[in-house]
Amino acid sequence: MHRRTLLASPLALATPALAQTAPTEISMQYSIPELFRGLMEDVASAFMRANPSIRITIRAPEPDYEAILQRNLRDAVTRQLPDVAFHGLNRQRTLLEREIPVDLKPFMAADPRIAEQGYSESLLSLGQVGSSQTGIGFALSTPILYYNVEHLRRAGGNPENLPSSWAEVAALARAIHGTAENLNGMFYDWTITGNWAWQALVFSHGGTMLTADERQVAMGQEPGQRAIAALRMLVDEGRMPDMRPNAAIADFFAGRLGISMQSTAQLGRYNREIGGRFPLVCGRYPLSAPNARLPAGGNVAMMFTRDAAKQAAAWEFIKFATGPVGATMMVNATGYMPASTIPAQREEMLGRFYRENPNHLVTFRQQDVITGWYAFPGQNALRITDTINDHLQSVVARRAEPQAALTRMAADVQALLPRR
Amino acid sequence: MAEAKGTLGPRRAEALAGTLLALPAFILMWLMLLGPAVAVGLLSLTDWNFGEPQIRFAGLENYAEMWGDRVFWISLRNTVIYVGVSVPATVLLGLLAAIAIESVGPLKGFYRAAYFLPVASTLLAMALVWEFMFHPSVGFVNQVFRALGLPTADWLQNPDTALFALAAIGVWQNLGLAMVLFMAGLKAIPPDLYEALAMDGADGAWERFRRVTWPMLGPALVFVVAITAIRSFQVFDTVQVLTEGGPSKSTEVLLFTMVQQGFTFLRSAYGAAITMVFLLLTLAITLAQTVLLDRRAHYG
Amino acid sequence: MQKSFGPTPVLRGVTLEVVEGEFLAILGASGCGKSTLLRILAGLETADAGEVWIGDRRVDALPPKARDLAMVFQSYALYPYMTVGQNIALPLEMRRLSALQRLPWLGRLWSGPQRRAIAADVAAVAAPLGLAPLLARKPAQLSGGQRQRVALARAMVRSPAAFLMDEPLSNLDARLRAEARAEIVALTRRLGVTTLYVTHDQGEAMAMADRVAVMQAGRVLQLAPPQELYDEPTSLDVARFIGSPPMNALPAHVGEDGAVMVGDVRLPWLSPARGLVTLGVRPEGWVPASQGIPATVTLIEHLGAETLCHLEGGAVLRLAPDMARGMVAGQALRLAVRKAVLFGADGQRLPLQAALREIALG
Known part of the structure; x- marks a missing residue:
């Protein structure tokens, strides 16, 4: 805590005027190179063209969010942290618990041109843990449903009027399942890292993982009960198979699966892999309660450097990458959405893109219900994730009754929460 | 007395030289083997989580937590089952393969290389092949089972079969090593023992095996059992690549639990405590091997 | 009798008639084919051509165990994991016990009387060789001379038609060798069993044998009593081989x-x-x-x-x-x-x- 207050003082330096003096070099690291490599290199070089006094060196990317987290935690021990890094939304808490990220609130407050960034309050909240702004959303995603239009039509569905409840999804999936042999109706990828898909189910039923004070498990309450029942309904009514997610995705690409629940982040990959063999349409994730929310996925830009000059340069880079210019590049390169609302409103930036690619717009429309990707408190945070997965597996595999599994899940999670 | 006094000097010099000569090995042993083990042991007595700035001595808290940790016991049980299944199978099949290959003439080198290939290949690549082999619909295993009219399963996805499927891969992987060690053991058997046996009235395959081959393979057997047991205890890569401990912890094994706790879950100190248990078990196997070998080493 | 290993002829036409009860030494330099000859007699190798007769039985198609011969190997070939007693008993067990009675562990249940008889015979053979106190030891715990006597005892225990000995003394030191020489001669004389004794040591052959067959390059050069070999060698090769210093x-x-x-x-x-x-x-x-x-x-x-x-x-x-x-x-x-x-x-x-x-x- 002390470190952060100390660092707030040299904020006066964090102005573009600094850019005139000696060149500053900052290091940056990201993960998932197969999605982000080209984009990150383009963003960095565009930034350096706009800010010649700052040099960005890109560290070798890590394969996924887990890997970059471990890498940076190791770096923190050996004092070799990058100055800027892009981390999964739900990893911010782990990093904050180790006092690694620099709070960005003072930088935002001191920056006179912050309004030009177009950050929406709800999207900014994804980079907040407690009272501090640990990161700013770079590439954000939400869960959506991917439909194979051919199977959808054959089963009597209408791409203009997609299901809006899990019961409708299950009925459609069952109908698709019946139209051909070796064809599965749907797969709900409940295995996505960090219980993301489970959080989506619970949040969309109006529930939360824990109580507001984070002392009690809340997922076992009524919204959670409806959520787990919905999951089991997809298995029982929707004939969802208990298979490995990679196999299910491969099946969807091959036309052997009708409906796939996935992150919008995968949209680029779905388009590429399907390659026009059948028309693909994306639909909203069903919201099952008036107060429904959906967890955001994706990553935020975080500042790690403690050096005042580097902090100034890092702040400029974060603003660039998450602001209108970076956001436009990002959307064009991936299926994610940005934290800045400006590009979508401007025809020359993303306005046309969204009109021509309605599938990309689905996640954009879900913004109003977006909420954070919840990370559990305490040293067992990641173990809790694993425990929840095990119980979900037993429900999907029909080895446990959903309500009993939920009760055990809640009890197991409670036991792993920090005792205060 | 004068003589004794005279020899004391050289003897001390000799001892000194001995110490000096042993020193590099001693230092390396501490640096590479004992040092890290002690460090892990100390770490297991703290509450340190990966990347945390502060560290606190926690006594035996981690071990107490382990005692009450359902996953740890599942992991230990799975590991014991895995070792209990794969070691006897590896030893038996390895011995059969060694004897069979010893008895074929011209293609001996080819067979030996073929069996040894899995030992030398990276399991990561091979695991993908196995994933395909065990594929529920198009996989080779199920096709064979179907052709034979046997029941099929989604081997890696079914909690009742996943551990045994992994054990089968482990056997496949270690078979070549067991076979090569047995072949070396077979080669070391003096042929005149078989001749003496023939003169003494026993020349059937069973008597030859029972009276000479098997007892003469004693030291090789102990070694093979110890090596395959240790290698089986270390099963990790297949679990990591093919099942990630699942489904429902049915393939959770010690090393996987350790890596998951220590790295994925960032519970470094807890992971260190599991490592200590793992080290202890490995040490126990090694000690058992040493004792057994000592007892059986009286062969001429 | 002829024998070749691949293209290399090892035995080229050997005819050897052994008289019942005699001690016949087969003498030759290493590589002369004397060990091969012995192994063909034992049935451990087959001849390319020729016949092996024991008494009035033609045995060259029979396996070793059916020929009723006992062999003492140069290395003794004792089973290192068995005690001395078990080593000596094995030939008797193989002959007197049924397959069922030889089963490991279980077999002991229904072979008590036979096993007691075998133990008695083993003790009877071991005692004169001074092995009685060593019966419970493993071969590795014995001296070279003791091992050699165990090998002898194992050969003697079932009273075979003939002993075949393949350089049984070459692993002993000089003093023990002289002792063992006398011992073997005394034993075979006492038992009156035909003995074929392969050696490269002419002193050994001359001292022990009733008759000596001198072999060279796969042929028997001369078969005669020792003194006749010395006095009346039939060829220069024999003359040069026998005697020290040579002729x-x-x-x-x-x-x-x-x-x-x-x-x-x-x-x-x-x-x-x-x-x-x-x-x-x-x-x-x-x-x-x-x-x-x-x-x-x-x-x-x-x-x-x-x-x-x-x-x-x-x-x-x-x-x-x-x-x-x-x-x-x-x-x-x-x-x-x-x-x-x-x-x-x-x-x-x-x-x-x-x-x-x-x-x-x-």
Whole structure:
């Protein structure tokens, strides 16, 4: 805590005027190179063209969010942290618990041109843990449903009027399942890292993982009960198979699966892999309660450097990458959405893109219900994730009754929460 | 007395030289083997989580937590089952393969290389092949089972079969090593023992095996059992690549639990405590091997 | 009998008849085929051609266990994981117990009386060899001599038709070897069992055997009692192989008149052969004399019971110590030949006329 207050003082330096003096070099690291490599290199070089006094060196990317987290935690021990890094939304808490990220609130407050960034309050909240702004959303995603239009039509569905409840999804999936042999109706990828898909189910039923004070498990309450029942309904009514997610995705690409629940982040990959063999349409994730929310996925830009000059340069880079210019590049390169609302409103930036690619717009429309990707408190945070997965597996595999599994899940999670 | 006094000097010099000569090995042993083990042991007595700035001595808290940790016991049980299944199978099949290959003439080198290939290949690549082999619909295993009219399963996805499927891969992987060690053991058997046996009235395959081959393979057997047991205890890569401990912890094994706790879950100190248990078990196997070998080493 | 390993002929036509109860040594340098011959007799290898008979049974198609022979190996081939007692008992167990009774562990349940009988027989064989206190030990805990006796005991225990011994003493040191030699001879005499004894040590063969078969390059050169081999070798090869130091081979020729000449010294023998020949003289077969073959002493070895004078050209003269007194290296001698054998250019023995031997002695 002390470190952060100390660092707030040299904020006066964090102005573009600094850019005139000696060149500053900052290091940056990201993960998932197969999605982000080209984009990150383009963003960095565009930034350096706009800010010649700052040099960005890109560290070798890590394969996924887990890997970059471990890498940076190791770096923190050996004092070799990058100055800027892009981390999964739900990893911010782990990093904050180790006092690694620099709070960005003072930088935002001191920056006179912050309004030009177009950050929406709800999207900014994804980079907040407690009272501090640990990161700013770079590439954000939400869960959506991917439909194979051919199977959808054959089963009597209408791409203009997609299901809006899990019961409708299950009925459609069952109908698709019946139209051909070796064809599965749907797969709900409940295995996505960090219980993301489970959080989506619970949040969309109006529930939360824990109580507001984070002392009690809340997922076992009524919204959670409806959520787990919905999951089991997809298995029982929707004939969802208990298979490995990679196999299910491969099946969807091959036309052997009708409906796939996935992150919008995968949209680029779905388009590429399907390659026009059948028309693909994306639909909203069903919201099952008036107060429904959906967890955001994706990553935020975080500042790690403690050096005042580097902090100034890092702040400029974060603003660039998450602001209108970076956001436009990002959307064009991936299926994610940005934290800045400006590009979508401007025809020359993303306005046309969204009109021509309605599938990309689905996640954009879900913004109003977006909420954070919840990370559990305490040293067992990641173990809790694993425990929840095990119980979900037993429900999907029909080895446990959903309500009993939920009760055990809640009890197991409670036991792993920090005792205060 | 004068003589004794005279020899004391050289003897001390000799001892000194001995110490000096042993020193590099001693230092390396501490640096590479004992040092890290002690460090892990100390770490297991703290509450340190990966990347945390502060560290606190926690006594035996981690071990107490382990005692009450359902996953740890599942992991230990799975590991014991895995070792209990794969070691006897590896030893038996390895011995059969060694004897069979010893008895074929011209293609001996080819067979030996073929069996040894899995030992030398990276399991990561091979695991993908196995994933395909065990594929529920198009996989080779199920096709064979179907052709034979046997029941099929989604081997890696079914909690009742996943551990045994992994054990089968482990056997496949270690078979070549067991076979090569047995072949070396077979080669070391003096042929005149078989001749003496023939003169003494026993020349059937069973008597030859029972009276000479098997007892003469004693030291090789102990070694093979110890090596395959240790290698089986270390099963990790297949679990990591093919099942990630699942489904429902049915393939959770010690090393996987350790890596998951220590790295994925960032519970470094807890992971260190599991490592200590793992080290202890490995040490126990090694000690058992040493004792057994000592007892059986009286062969001429 | 013939035997080849691949293209290499090891035995080229060997015929050997062993008399019941005799001790026959097969003597030859390493690689002469003597071990192969023994192994073919034992049934451990098969001959390419030929027959093996034991008594009136033809056995060359029978497996080793059906031939009723026992073998002592050069390495002893004791089973290292069995005690001495178990080693000795194994041949009896294989013969007297059924397959069911030989089952590991379980077999003991229904073979009590037979096993007691076997134990008694083992004790009876072990006692005279001094093995009684060692029966519970493993071979690795025994000395070389003790192991050798265990190997003997294992061969003796089932009273076979014949013993085959393949250089059984070559792994012992010299003193033990002399002891063991006498022991083996005494044992086989007492048991009266036919024994074939393969060795490369001519001293061993000569000392132990009733008859010795000298082999070279896959052939039996001569089969005879030891003394006859020494005195009347049928070929130069045998003559050179037997005796220590070996027989001196002097280049000689037979003149037109049949007289045997060494250089221009005329020896008092006549031969029907003509031309170049080789005269074989045992070291004790010639003596210094006032006239005879000229020679120069190069080295004198005093061995106690005898003295050896090495002569220029490699020949050796054996003298009683008092006859050699005063001799020095470099001294010139004249040697008279008392006893010799004559070999032709092909190495085969030639007849010598004995009528003139008395003159030679003069």
